[in-house]
Amino acid sequence: MNEKTVLITGSSTGFGHATARLFADKCWNVVATMRDVTAAGDLAGRDNVLVSRLDVTDPATIDQAIKNSIERFGKLDAVINNAGYGQYGIFETIPQESIQKNFDVNVFGVMNVIRAIMPVFRRQNEGLILNVSSVGGLVGLPAISIYLSTKFALEGFTESLSYELASQNIVMKIVEPGGGDTAFHARSSKLNTGNGGLDSYGAFLERANAALGKLAKGMAAPERIAAVIYSAVTDGTKRLRYFAGDDVKHLAEARRKLSDEDYENYMRAQFA
Numbered sequence: 001m002n003e004k005t006v007l008i009t010g011s012s013t014g015f016g017h018a019t020a021r022l023f024a025d026k027c028w029n030v031v032a033t034m035r036d037v038t039a040a041g042d043l044a045g046r047d048n049v050l051v052s053r054l055d056v057t058d059p060a061t062i063d064q065a066i067k068n069s070i071e072r073f074g075k076l077d078a079v080i081n082n083a084g085y086g087q088y089g090i091f092e093t094i095p096q097e098s099i100q101k102n103f104d105v106n107v108f109g110v111m112n113v114i115r116a117i118m119p120v121f122r123r124q125n126e127g128l129i130l131n132v133s134s135v136g137g138l139v140g141l142p143a144i145s146i147y148l149s150t151k152f153a154l155e156g157f158t159e160s161l162s163y164e165l166a167s168q169n170i171v172m173k174i175v176e177p178g179g180g181d182t183a184f185h186a187r188s189s190k191l192n193t194g195n196g197g198l199d200s201y202g203a204f205l206e207r208a209n210a211a212l213g214k215l216a217k218g219m220a221a222p223e224r225i226a227a228v229i230y231s232a233v234t235d236g237t238k239r240l241r242y243f244a245g246d247d248v249k250h251l252a253e254a255r256r257k258l259s260d261e262d263y264e265n266y267m268r269a270q271f272a
Contacts, residue, residue: 005029005073010083012039018222019229031069056083056109062116078128081110086147093196106150121170130173131158135248142208173232178245179219208271220245
């Protein structure tokens with residue numbers, strides 16, 4: 001039996017799948033969780049991988065996945081909250097139920113997993129939790145306000161909780177990728193409400209989409225983001241934030257280095 005075990009949510013595609021493969025290749029025990037276990041692909045059948053159903057909006061499935069993990073591998077050392085999706089479109093066009101659903105998965109779902117694992121880590125007097133956020137948790141972008149607001153919430157929650165859990169010898173970390181060349185964007189595009197027939201947004205949305213399209217050309221392969229996640233989990237530090245992806249690096253640097261006024265003018269110029 002291998003020494004270390006990690007549970008990863010949203011492991012069927014994208015960053016989660018690539019991360020699960022990398023940890024397994026590095027001889028970790030991996031609990032690859034997903035809503036539909038038939039989508040496990042090449043993770044299925046590996047001796048050090050347990051594929052387990054987990055829906056972050058269903059606490060019973062979270063509890064069962066954690067139980068399965070400990071029964072199979074004896075202990076959980078780390079949890080990576082990766083499950084999430086993007087709700088795109090002009091805010092005025094997005095139904096309330098779609099907004100609620102995006103927060104249910106991206107924010108409350110992460111909270112559900114952490115709430116379930118905290119008693120286990122407290123009993124062990126150790127553990128590591130890593131939340132996959134987005135550079136969109138640092139900078140606002142047009143036509144992505146709902147998705148990015150879930151990531152802004154995740155940033156604040158993770159930082160605040162990190163101070164609480166340090167008293168329990170539990171380490172919190174957050175990785176902030178830019179765009180990734182994954183199925184994430186295909187799903188988000190299907191949910192995109194665009195301008196919802198509100199013609200007054202048409203010209204603006206055309207400019208904004210052109211600017212966002214330029215950013216998308218620099219999206220990272222999921223394996224690159226997985227490498228950052230692996231490094232964050234295994235570097236032995238208590239560092240909180242890790243940036244990943246060059247496509248929006250200039251926006252993150254502007255947010256961190258410019259005054260508020262200069263930053264806002266810089267961002268308006270990107271989309272005006």
